[in-house]
Structures are given as C-alpha cells and as structure tokens.
Amino acid sequence: MKGYTGKILIVNLTEKDFWTETIPDDTLKKFIGGRGLGAKLLYDMIEPGIDPLGPENIFVLMTGPLTGTLIPGSCKYALITKSPATGGFLDAYSSSRISGEIKYAGYDAIVFKGKSDNPVYVYIEDERVYFKDAEHLMGKDNFETEDQIRRELNDNKVGIITVGPAAEKMVKISLVNSDYYRQAARGGGGAVVASKNMKAVAVKGNGSVQVDKFDKIMDQQFKYYEYYNKNEAAKRRSKYGTPLTIDVNNPAGMLPTRNFQTGQFPEAEGTIDTESVQKVVQKTKACYGCISPCGKMTKADKGEYKDAVVEGPEYETLGLLGSNLGMTDLSFVIKANEICDRLGIDTISAGVIVSFAMECKEKGILSKEDLNNLDLEFGKPKEALQLIKDIANRNGIGDLLAEGVKYASEKIGKGTDKFAMHIKGLELPGYDPRAGWGTALAYAVNPRGGCHRRAWPPAHEILGDYEPFTIEGKPELIQEMYNENGYFHCLILCDFTRFVPVTGNPYKDFDKLIDHYAQYLTWVTGEKFTSNDLWDLSERTETQIRLFNNREGFTSEDDTLPDRLLNEPLPDGPPAGKVITKERLEKMKRKYYELRGWDHKGRPTDETLKKLNIER
Amino acid sequence: MLKFDMDKCVGCRVCETVCSSYHLKEFAPNKARLFVNNKNEFEFSIDYCHHCENAPCKKACDYDAIYYKNDILYIDENKCVRCGKCVEACPYDAIQIDKKLESAIKCDLCDGEVWCVKYCPQGVIKYDN
Numbered sequence A: 001m002k003g004y005t006g007k008i009l010i011v012n013l014t015e016k017d018f019w020t021e022t023i024p025d026d027t028l029k030k031f032i033g034g035r036g037l038g039a040k041l042l043y044d045m046i047e048p049g050i051d052p053l054g055p056e057n058i059f060v061l062m063t064g065p066l067t068g069t070l071i072p073g074s075c076k077y078a079l080i081t082k083s084p085a086t087g088g089f090l091d092a093y094s095s096s097r098i099s100g101e102i103k104y105a106g107y108d109a110i111v112f113k114g115k116s117d118n119p120v121y122v123y124i125e126d127e128r129v130y131f132k133d134a135e136h137l138m139g140k141d142n143f144e145t146e147d148q149i150r151r152e153l154n155d156n157k158v159g160i161i162t163v164g165p166a167a168e169k170m171v172k173i174s175l176v177n178s179d180y181y182r183q184a185a186r187g188g189g190g191a192v193v194a195s196k197n198m199k200a201v202a203v204k205g206n207g208s209v210q211v212d213k214f215d216k217i218m219d220q221q222f223k224y225y226e227y228y229n230k231n232e233a234a235k236r237r238s239k240y241g242t243p244l245t246i247d248v249n250n251p252a253g254m255l256p257t258r259n260f261q262t263g264q265f266p267e268a269e270g271t272i273d274t275e276s277v278q279k280v281v282q283k284t285k286a287c288y289g290c291i292s293p294c295g296k297m298t299k300a301d302k303g304e305y306k307d308a309v310v311e312g313p314e315y316e317t318l319g320l321l322g323s324n325l326g327m328t329d330l331s332f333v334i335k336a337n338e339i340c341d342r343l344g345i346d347t348i349s350a351g352v353i354v355s356f357a358m359e360c361k362e363k364g365i366l367s368k369e370d371l372n373n374l375d376l377e378f379g380k381p382k383e384a385l386q387l388i389k390d391i392a393n394r395n396g397i398g399d400l401l402a403e404g405v406k407y408a409s410e411k412i413g414k415g416t417d418k419f420a421m422h423i424k425g426l427e428l429p430g431y432d433p434r435a436g437w438g439t440a441l442a443y444a445v446n447p448r449g450g451c452h453r454r455a456w457p458p459a460h461e462i463l464g465d466y467e468p469f470t471i472e473g474k475p476e477l478i479q480e481m482y483n484e485n486g487y488f489h490c491l492i493l494c495d496f497t498r499f500v501p502v503t504g505n506p507y508k509d510f511d512k513l514i515d516h517y518a519q520y521l522t523w524v525t526g527e528k529f530t531s532n533d534l535w536d537l538s539e540r541t542e543t544q545i546r547l548f549n550n551r552e553g554f555t556s557e558d559d560t561l562p563d564r565l566l567n568e569p570l571p572d573g574p575p576a577g578k579v580i581t582k583e584r585l586e587k588m589k590r591k592y593y594e595l596r597g598w599d600h601k602g603r604p605t606d607e608t609l610k611k612l613n614i615e616r
Numbered sequence B: 001m002l003k004f005d006m007d008k009c010v011g012c013r014v015c016e017t018v019c020s021s022y023h024l025k026e027f028a029p030n031k032a033r034l035f036v037n038n039k040n041e042f043e044f045s046i047d048y049c050h051h052c053e054n055a056p057c058k059k060a061c062d063y064d065a066i067y068y069k070n071d072i073l074y075i076d077e078n079k080c081v082r083c084g085k086c087v088e089a090c091p092y093d094a095i096q097i098d099k100k101l102e103s104a105i106k107c108d109l110c111d112g113e114v115w116c117v118k119y120c121p122q123g124v125i126k127y128d129n
Helices: A023-032 A034-045 A097-104 A142-151 A189-195 A214-230 A232-240 A244-252 A274-279 A315-320 A331-345 A349-364 A379-393 A397-401 A406-410 A437-444 A473-492 A505-523 A531-551 A563-567 A582-596 A606-612 B014-024 B055-058 B085-089 B116-117
Strands: A007-012 A017-022 A058-061 A077-084 A089-095 A109-111 A119-124 A128-133 A159-164 A177-179 A182-186 A200-203 A282-283 A294-299 A309-311 B001-004 B035-040 B043-047 B066-069 B070-077 B096-098 B104-107 B125-127
Touching: A007 A034, A007 A119, A023 A034, A034 A058, A034 A077, A034 A089, A034 A109, A034 A315, A034 A473, A034 A531, A058 A189, A058 B043, A077 A142, A077 A189, A089 A177, A089 A531, A097 A159, A097 A200, A119 A232, A128 A315, A128 B055, A142 A159, A142 A177, A142 A200, A177 A189, A177 B055, A182 B014, A182 B035, A200 A309, A214 A505, A232 A244, A232 A274, A244 A274, A244 A315, A244 A531, A244 B035, A274 A282, A282 B085, A294 A331, A315 A331, A315 A349, A379 A397, A437 A473, A437 A582, A437 B035, A437 B096, A473 A505, A505 A531, A531 A582, A531 A606, A531 B055, B001 B043, B014 B035, B014 B116, B055 B085, B070 B104, B116 B125
Parallel strands: A007 A109, A119 A200
Antiparallel strands: A007 A017, A058 A077, A058 A109, A077 A089, A089 A182, A119 A128, A159 A177, A159 A200, A177 A182, A282 A294, A294 A309, B001 B125, B035 B043, B066 B070, B096 B104
C-alpha cells in the first residue's frame, strides 16, 4: 500500500545487530499505524509479566500512513512500550523531525529490543544502522545531548530523540525528548530507553513518502488554508496556545489546585492565566507541516528565574506546576518547565508528586527532615524547584518520589493513598473530574492511567450542552469520544490541527471530520477507506489494548479513581458539595464495557474479538 | 527573486516539503532546494538560492553544468558529475547532491510556479520577478 514502507526495522541492542521485517497488508489495513499497529506489535512481541525496565521489553517508535506527508498535523511519532509507571500499555506522542525521517529512511516503525553492554546512541541513515559510543553523553541533559549529537553527526537534517539524567536513573516519570522542546512525556518511556543503555536515537532518511493521489493532497492543502481562515477557534489557539484552557477550567471548578483540594484558583488571574503567558511569549513555533501553529516560546521576565526559556508552558504544566502547587509565579512555572525538560521528567507527573509531598507536609505526615530539609509548602517556588531536581536525580526523598505517587503513597502509608492522585500508577492531568463526571469515566477506563488524551469530555460538559453533574448518557459519550480520538492516534494526527476543517465547537462536528480523514487515508494509500472503517479501527484498537492490559493482570478493579475524587466534594465553584461516588462510577463502567463488547469485568468477549477480527 | 519575511516564519517547513513535491511528486523534504534552520530559540533562518550574478557555483563548476537563463541559475543534470564543487562554493548552503538523481540540485523557481511561495501558510515567502 502507498503511504507505507511496509517494513519495520528491528534493532537488537544486546547483539548490536539489526534486520527488517515486513508487515502484511492485511495487518496494516486492520491496525493502520500509531496506537493501533503499535498495540498489535507490542502484544505480539513481548511476553506477559516481563519487567518493563528489563531487556525483554521493547521500545517502538511508530509512525502512521500519513506521517511525513504534507497533510496538516501528520508530524507525530508514537512511542509504544510497556510502561514502567503502570506496568500496562503505554503510548506517548510527540511532534518531532524524527517522525518523518523514520519514513524517509524506509520504515513504518523501529523496534528496539535487548540491552547494550555499553552506553550507546543509535544512528540510522536509510538502511545503515550504527551503534555509537555514548559514554561521553551520560549524565548530560536533553538539550546538551541533542547539541552534542548534532555536532557529531554534522547534519541538521537528522531527527533526534534523547533521554536525560532522570531516565538514566530509571525515574518512573522520565520522558523522551526531541527537537529540544518537544516531549513524549507520560508513563516513563525515557526509563525504558535508558534501560537498554541507550541515550539517544538519531534518524536521517534520504528517501520519500509516496502517495496514491498526490494531486488531490496538494489541492486539499489550499482548502485547509481556507478552513483555517474561517475557523476562529483554530486562530485563537494559534494566538494563545494551550494556556487558553486555564481560563476555561478555572471558572468551571476543574482546575487542579493544591493537590486537587479545590478546583478553583482565583489567584491565577493576572499571574498564570492566558494573558499572563501571552505577555512573555517571544515567538510562535510550528511543528512540522502545521498550518495552525500553537507552540509558544516564552522567556521569564522577572524575579529569581528571569530569562528562563522554554517552549511552553502548555496548559497542563501551568495547571500541575502552577495552580496545583499553589503557585502564582509564572517565572517559576517557566523555570520548572525548563528544568523538567532538561533533566527529562514529565511536568504533569512531577507536579502531582510535588503537590502530594506538599500535602503530606501540610498534614504532618512528612516532616521537613523527611523532605531533604526543604520547607515545602504550597506556593513556595524555591523549595518546589529543589524537590523537582531531587526527584529527577533520586536525591534523598526524591528516590522514593521518583517511583511515582502510587508507590510513594504505598510506602508512606498513613492514609496517603486517599490523596495520591493517580490512576493505575500514572499521575492525573489537569482536569478535575468532579467538575464534569464524564471525565471520571474517561479517566477510570483509560488504559494508560491518569491521562486526558483519549477523550476530552470538558468539550461537552463545560463548553457544550451536556449536564456535567450526571452520569446519564456519559458512557455513550465517552465511547464516542474515545473512538473519535482513536483513529487520529493511529493515522497519527495532531489533536489540535485536526479541528481546522470545522468551525464552532469542533467536537460537535466530528462526523464531518471523520469523512475528511477517511478521504485522506484513501488518497494516501490507494485503498478505499470509509468513516465506518475508521470507527471500527478505534473499536479494534481499544479492545486490542484492553487485551494487553488484561494479560498483564489489570482488572476492572483498576478502572477506578483516587478516593479524593470519588468521595470528597470540591469546596468551590459549580461542583461545590457534589460527590461522584463509587456506585455511580461502577454504573458508568458497566455500561461502557457493554458498549465495547466486554463482559461485566471488562474482559473482551470471544464474540467481540471475532467481530473485530482480533486474535487473543 | 525570493524574498523572506522571517518575522512571520514559524518553522513549519511546508516550504521544504512542497519544494520536494514539486520536483518529485512525492514527499521528501530532505531533497528540497531550500532549508529552514533554527537560528536561535526565537528565530529561524532559511538557506535558499539567491541566483547570484557572477555566481560562485557557476564559476566553481568544471563541467559547464550550471548556466543562466533569464537571470535564473539552472543545473544541467546531464552534465553534472556530482563532484560537489558547487556545493562547496555556494555561500548560502543552497545546493546539495541528490544521490538518486545523481546530480547536484538547487532552486529552479519551479519554472515560474514557485511552490514555496504558493503554499507557505504564513505568507513568509514572496517572489519578486
């Protein structure tokens, strides 16, 4: 099929050898790419129960059929592996030069297996693979590592992913970095790379991506420019970037504040809100091929952290390292963001872990002495920044916290699990589900854990016309939203750029979007794909991943929320005084499983597998 | 000649992609004839052919493979032997060797259609004929 290379490159770090394997067309048609094909490869290539940080785990750089073409938003790669944070399926995405380079080099995916006996970085140019000594790069941060490799390879057209010092120390919230400012951050993928004694991967491709209907794709590009010009929401996103969300979530009572103790942070106004970020933006940046660029280069303009530079902070970082730590200092958020990127830890998880430690201190469960002598308190930047560094470096209490908030709360005990804000071991992102109960279900059933990327119910519950404080209609809504995101993450397309063809609330016009992208897939591959095919793809992918997680021992019991979210009411804003309760969550889960064709314990039935053409 | 308003450039590299597309009818930005670079954290720069008068690339070519037509510099792929002297001579890093074509390649202004101008989503590039 056009759009694909039909080949995956297998790199065995143990033997330092490599080979290619072909992917049959029917597998490509069934799983397409990205999340779907990645789930299939992971299920087939690793044994259940293996150590995520052992040589038996694999680390896959996945592309999709649209990757490397002109199609807007096709700039992403997916990192697929068994997560050291959750022990389950991990897919994490980032925009990067490497995405296209993998395709131009002749591969749909690159699989890394085994473990090198010395530190290496792997350089791939077309059919050649080099295992380069990386001893001199060990301990270097992500920016320094990328700088050094660019100098060594002397080619600025290379796509590079790197891991930082945190990954080298097997920190469970360590990320994979690329193009300096872009991260596949969630779930500890960085540690998996480092566990193979690998510091970086560099790819350069001298080939091309060929498509079936080249002229159609070139013509469609101009239509996208027209759509964009008419799309006020897309233009607003380009102007402000994701920080816009803080101004939506704060009034809705959905903004994580002081470790989810409340969902409103009035102090955000004029300090860490959209306008405040806008004032320190130096430059708008686009990912590869993007026509609605939303990357914001910012520079801290005052205080102790003046002149810190980062691409961001994105909404999630403003929420978790801002309001969730009780911070009103934007310069701190920018600096903390930069430190996380350099050392290589996820800003979301770092924020939740630090806020957890702050609450432990507030409640007298952890003392100053326990906390590396830090006078840790909500709203105190210096101490928070030090703790972030201590986590990345596994220094003192940082060694425990580097295991993630789930493990830390289990070790600390004393009821701290009630406010350890994670699902399946992955810390929660910036939407408090008590302000919109669809999010409770979307979080609970998420195979990745505490993750907002598979469905974004605030679009309907906050910005749309769904009543937020009811479970009625939510299982259907969440299934629909998962499926809407599902095929995008297979193609792979950016979550934001995809909305360009619709105006108004994009989530209401998804039926139109799916036709657009089925059409693109048809033009690229030369095979007829319909919107029904894409819908089936989402269903199939979700069930394939469910099979993986079930095989790893996950059950319906794991599809749950921290006690705080189920039983504690929020004190402020629209959700004040309301509780979700376990009963309501269970009711939503049962219906959701049924809609997916899974049994009451969340296990895909044989009939469903047959219908979706999946083998156990 | 091509003119760039770099304040508007966001580094999307659509110009690179469509440049390769015009010439190859496929997507291969590494075979583009102009390149977007990160100048620093906040700025981009673009390497492109300036179609110089008394062009150093033309002077460097021992095979008479580079020629002017209406003030635009072209490479004759049949004459080019891939020696790389023009690549070295170009002060703007605007020439590269295409291994598949077995020739040096550079901007030919798309025979007047100039796709980088036509497709740039930010209106960065202008063609002043």
